[in-house]
Amino acid sequence: MSLRLSTVILPVRRWQEGGRGQWERAEELGFHTAYTYDHLSWRVPFRDGPWFGALPTLTAAATVTGRMRLGTLVTSPNFRHPVTLAKELLSLDDISEGRVTLGIGAGGSGFDATVLGRRAWTARERADRFAEFVPLLDRLLTEDAVTYEGTYYSADEARGIPGCVQRPRLPFAVAATGPRGLRLAARHGQAWVTTGDPRLSATGTPEQSRAALRGQLAGLGRACAEVGREVAEVDKVLLTGFTPEGAGLLESVDAFVDFAGRHAELGFTELVVHAPIPDSVFAADEAVFEKVATEAAAQLA
Numbered sequence: 001m002s003l004r005l006s007t008v009i010l011p012v013r014r015w016q017e018g019g020r021g022q023w024e025r026a027e028e029l030g031f032h033t034a035y036t037y038d039h040l041s042w043r044v045p046f047r048d049g050p051w052f053g054a055l056p057t058l059t060a061a062a063t064v065t066g067r068m069r070l071g072t073l074v075t076s077p078n079f080r081h082p083v084t085l086a087k088e089l090l091s092l093d094d095i096s097e098g099r100v101t102l103g104i105g106a107g108g109s110g111f112d113a114t115v116l117g118r119r120a121w122t123a124r125e126r127a128d129r130f131a132e133f134v135p136l137l138d139r140l141l142t143e144d145a146v147t148y149e150g151t152y153y154s155a156d157e158a159r160g161i162p163g164c165v166q167r168p169r170l171p172f173a174v175a176a177t178g179p180r181g182l183r184l185a186a187r188h189g190q191a192w193v194t195t196g197d198p199r200l201s202a203t204g205t206p207e208q209s210r211a212a213l214r215g216q217l218a219g220l221g222r223a224c225a226e227v228g229r230e231v232a233e234v235d236k237v238l239l240t241g242f243t244p245e246g247a248g249l250l251e252s253v254d255a256f257v258d259f260a261g262r263h264a265e266l267g268f269t270e271l272v273v274h275a276p277i278p279d280s281v282f283a284a285d286e287a288v289f290e291k292v293a294t295e296a297a298a299q300l301a
Contacts, residue, residue, distance in 0.1 A: 003260055003300045004270040005293060006033040008073055008239065010042075010277060011052040015060055019052075022275060023061040026068060029293035033069040034061065035103060035272060040079060041111045045280055055088050062096035069099045073239055073272065074175045074193065076107030077126070077133045079116060083158045086140035090164055098165035103193055104137075105175030106130035127180050128152070134174070134184050141169035173237055177216055179223070186223035191235035191270070195242040202244075209243045210266060217267050237270040238263055241282065250276075250284040256292045257299050264300065 007026050013019040026034040038054035041047055058070045070092075075085065093100045106126040107113065113120035121129070129152050136153055139146050140160055148155045164170050171190035176182050177197075185192040197204070197212035204212075217236065224231040240249060240259075249259040250273065260271055273292065276284040 003264045003268070004032040005297050006035065006270055006272045007031045007275050007293070008035040008037065008272050009275045010046070010282070011036050011054060011057045012046060012050050012277065014050065019057070020060070020064055024064050026275070027065045029290055030297065031068060031293055032270065033071055033101060035071045035073040038072040038075040039112050040115050043110065047111065055092060058100070059092055059095055062092065062099065069101055070096055071101035071173065072103045074103035074105035076105050076112070077129045078107035078112040082133055082137040082140055082153055083155050086137055086158070086160060089170060090141065090160060093164045093166060093170045098170075100166070100170045101173055101191070102170055103173040103175060104134065105193070106181060127178070131180060131184065134172070134188050138169070138172070138188050173235070177219075179219065182219050182223040183226065185220065185234065186227045186229055189234060191237050192220055193237045193239060195239045198242065200244060201242050201246075204244045206244050210262060213238070213263070213266055235270055236268045237272060238268045239272045241274050247282065247284055250288055250292060252288060253291050253295050256296050260296060260300055
């Protein structure tokens with residue numbers, strides 16, 4: 001069994017006051033990828049504290065790391081446009097020498113949905129936009145020039161020269177659980193991302209959570225079959241911390257190895273753990289977090 005371990009570093013620290021060190025340490029610990037959330041602000045307790053931009057943070061991280069991959073979990077149409085996003089991603093892929101993965105999802109109804117002064121889109125409206133956003137972004141990152149007129153997005157001779165370092169473009173990790181999103185993951189994603197079933201996070205059992213994840217994986221398989229693709233070609237990424245185990249999976253290396261092994265058996269190929277943040281839902285023992293990075297990976301191999 002081979003399972004990659006990655007981390008997500010929330011952009012809550014000034015770069016010169018611990019931010020830089022987190023990214024450098026993540027690479028030292030051997031994480032496969034270090035992601036960050038692509039929000040303008042996020043839930044309590046982060047809403048009224050520091051929160052820095054994802055793409056500038058990843059650009060800075062690219063200059064102080066050399067092996068570890070970097071990415072977003074996740075970028076969404078809530079405040080992004082495919083044309084400008086493509087240009088920034090192309091630049092980041094160049095600066096990082098081809099180490100970027102774009103985690104991308106339909107977005108939610110939180111602060112990002114209203115910060116630009118509009119009403120939050122319904123789930124159906126988010127899905128409609130996402131269905132147009134992803135294919136257009138795919139074209140913008142693979143073609144030299146794109147002209148497109150859609151329902152929600154347009155591009156007029158948008159240039160993508162010289163293209164990504166990674167060919168044909170940087171990989172997409174598509175976050176989705178519903179049929180429409182899973183079809184996008186099957187058609188455009190090099191990876192698929194889930195956090196589990198949110199209805200089970202607070203009151204469900206680990207067994208119920210794994211059953212729900214098994215159902216999501218089956219849905220991905222059906223979506224891949226619809227587009228004539230082998231589901232084995234798609235990496236399966238679980239962003240941890242939102243299943244019934246919560247932060248408990250970082251109580252010890254043994255607890256994490258047990259959790260990881262059970263989810264690897266389901267078919268997941270990458271687990272992402274949050275770097276600890278004191279006095280938050282992501283509070284955890286830093287020493288255990290580091291042991292998970294260094295010792296759990298060896299056990300799982």
